[in-house]
Amino acid sequence: MAENAHAPLHTPLGLLAELTHRCPLGCPYCSNPLTLDPRERELDTASWARVFGEAAALGVLQVHLSGGEPAARRDLVALTTAAHAAGLYTNLITSAVGVTPQILDQLAAAGLDHVQISIQDSEPESADRIAGYAGAFTRKRALAAEVTRLKIPLTINVVVHRANIERIAEMVELALSLGASRVEIAHVQYYGWALQNRARLMPSAAQVARAAETVEALRRRHHGEIVIDAVVPDYYARLPKPCVGGWGRRSLNVTPAGKVLPCHAAESIPGLEFWSVREHSLAEIWKNSPAFNAFRGSSWMQEPCRGCARRDVDFGGCRCQAFALTGDARATDPVCHLAPAHNEVAALAAIQEDAPYAYRRM
Amino acid sequence: MSEAAPAIASDARPRLPRGVRLLHSEAQGGWVLLAPERVFKADAIAAEIVKRCTGEATLAAIVDDLAKSFNAPRERVLADVTAMLRGLADKKLLEL
């Protein structure tokens, strides 16, 4: 506490509720941790309902019902009802597998505000190979049609990597034809399983440059028709992303077992003490949990961040990435061109290997 | 000022699409527009405009109402409202 006495306490906007780690798909770019929470450790319906109420009371406005595949939970409708009753804007982040038309109908009636469906590629065969699940692509198309039939706004999320980066335009066309009002072009972020598969997913510098041009051209072409949001490719950037809008500043992440994290990859940093909703209220955790206070404000920073004009803009980048690439979670995110370790990022990006994926499995 | 936004028909009935909500949040200290995976802070004036986008009131009626409520020249209100509604529509936050 004392060392962060000067860090102002902000009000969180978003809650990422990882309802379960179970997932029928096996995406090699999955950012879930390598050690997944088993079903027996998952929070029950009543606990989640309490967490949603506490989140709303804390000022949270949006809840992202995620996983794993949230539909692997039999009580997904009850959970959505509880989140809606708490006054939260409810967003379902799904792979589509397991969400039947009946469940979707019930979710719509329960007050679901928005659906995000991930697609792996615009080519069905490649999409299913990346997902590690035969027939996934067809199910995604079918669910998207149901979502738009019910007039629920739809975002299509596309995670971009070496195997699909040449088809960004086709994937945006697909999103349009599925009736999406928004598409997210997200370059892989190398955490969890993605870090494990980094050399197998990493695109080349030339591919990344072409992709950026493609996205710009698509934005001009489809202005006012579909919103195109892009997540930049970390390893080819000069400046780091303002990860989760700043540590302990805008969002919380609750794991299937109830641990509360400042970001979904935070458990990869050793030595952080996370608190659980089983023992503490969300408000207590937000304010006092050691993990949340570890990187709040700027007193923890080292040079070059400490004296940098951008430190309140990007907060020194991502703590998990700093740890993964330098072994020091307080270091400047090496993605930053001012970071001492910046050159090593380019060296890592140059390692590309066409080996079979290590699929994400429980 | 930047160039004027393309005009909107005076009988258009702007409304928030499903999945977009205007809300006053005590904890966040004001009005916010909730949208798919995004939250926009709305100042008091923006909130007054968006509140009137019910799908029933026409643009002309909204502008009349605002000009009267805020005792402001109609042409200026029309220009400001048009620019704001265009911006929201481009971001898929409003249907015209």
Ligand code: SF4
């Ligand atoms: S990224 Fe793929 S494997 Fe991971 S949770 Fe999402 S759908 Fe499942």
Ligand code: SF4
């Ligand atoms: S030195 Fe730190 S604060 Fe400055 S731009 Fe780089 S990461 Fe951001």
